[in-house]
Amino acid sequence: MVVVTGQNKVSGNPDDAMSSSDAEDDFQEPATPTATQAGQALPLLPQQFPEVVPLNVGGMYFTTRLSTLRRYEDTMLAAMFSGRHYIPTDAEGRYFIDRDGTYFGDILNFLRSGDVPPRERVRSVYKEAQYYSIGPLLDNLEDIQPLKGEKVRQAFLGLMPYYK
Numbered sequence: 001m002v003v004v005t006g007q008n009k010v011s012g013n014p015d016d017a018m019s020s021s022d023a024e025d026d027f028q029e030p031a032t033p034t035a036t037q038a039g040q041a042l043p044l045l046p047q048q049f050p051e052v053v054p055l056n057v058g059g060m061y062f063t064t065r066l067s068t069l070r071r072y073e074d075t076m077l078a079a080m081f082s083g084r085h086y087i088p089t090d091a092e093g094r095y096f097i098d099r100d101g102t103y104f105g106d107i108l109n110f111l112r113s114g115d116v117p118p119r120e121r122v123r124s125v126y127k128e129a130q131y132y133s134i135g136p137l138l139d140n141l142e143d144i145q146p147l148k149g150e151k152v153r154q155a156f157l158g159l160m161p162y163y164k
Contacts, residue, residue, distance in 0.1 A: 046083035049095075053081070056094040060101030064108055071111045076132045103128045110137045122147055 053069060055062040069081045080087055080097075087095045097104075106117040106125045111134075117125045122144050129137040141147055157163060 047086055048083065049081055054092075054094040055097065055104075056090045056092075057097045057101035057104045058099050060104065061094060062101070062104060062108060064112070068108065068111045072134060072136060075134050077107075077111075077134075099128075099131065107132060107134065107137070110134070110140075114140075116140050116144070119144065123150075 049066050051066050053066050070078045090096050103125045107128055109115040122141055126141045
């Protein structure tokens with residue numbers, strides 16, 4: 001649908017209709033960012049991290065060593081802090097992870113010393129460990145009884161999709 005208002009610029013006669021070729025001539029491609037503009041918008045990779053890393057996880061503040069975040073190579077945290085990805089910082093310069101920080105301390109405690117959370121937090125920490133892909137923590141948490149029972153229940157329901 002083409003809406004024409006005002007006078008036709010070519011002929012100056014308001015009774016003349018705009019042809020389709022005139023409409024195509026008026027169309028302009030949006031400007032594409034240049035290399036200089038893109039360089040201003042995003043920092044150059046790889047990103048460098050300090051040995052002591054300040055973190056803001058969903059508004060909760062943590063401080064840990066870079067080696068702790070990289071403890072297990074195949075985790076999301078190791079990938080995030082490998083230098084290959086850009087991680088934004090908050091106004092105070094802390095690296096920001098847009099995730100609820102309630103159970104992140106339990107994640108860090110496992111990465112630091114292998115500690116598992118108390119039984120009442122196992123399910124919630126398990127969900128966070130899944131998000132961060134921390135296989136060794138998932139294995140440890142799966143060995144705790146409430147989770148093992150839930151895993152068996154889910155496997156059973158998977159075999160019997162119509163069972164209520």
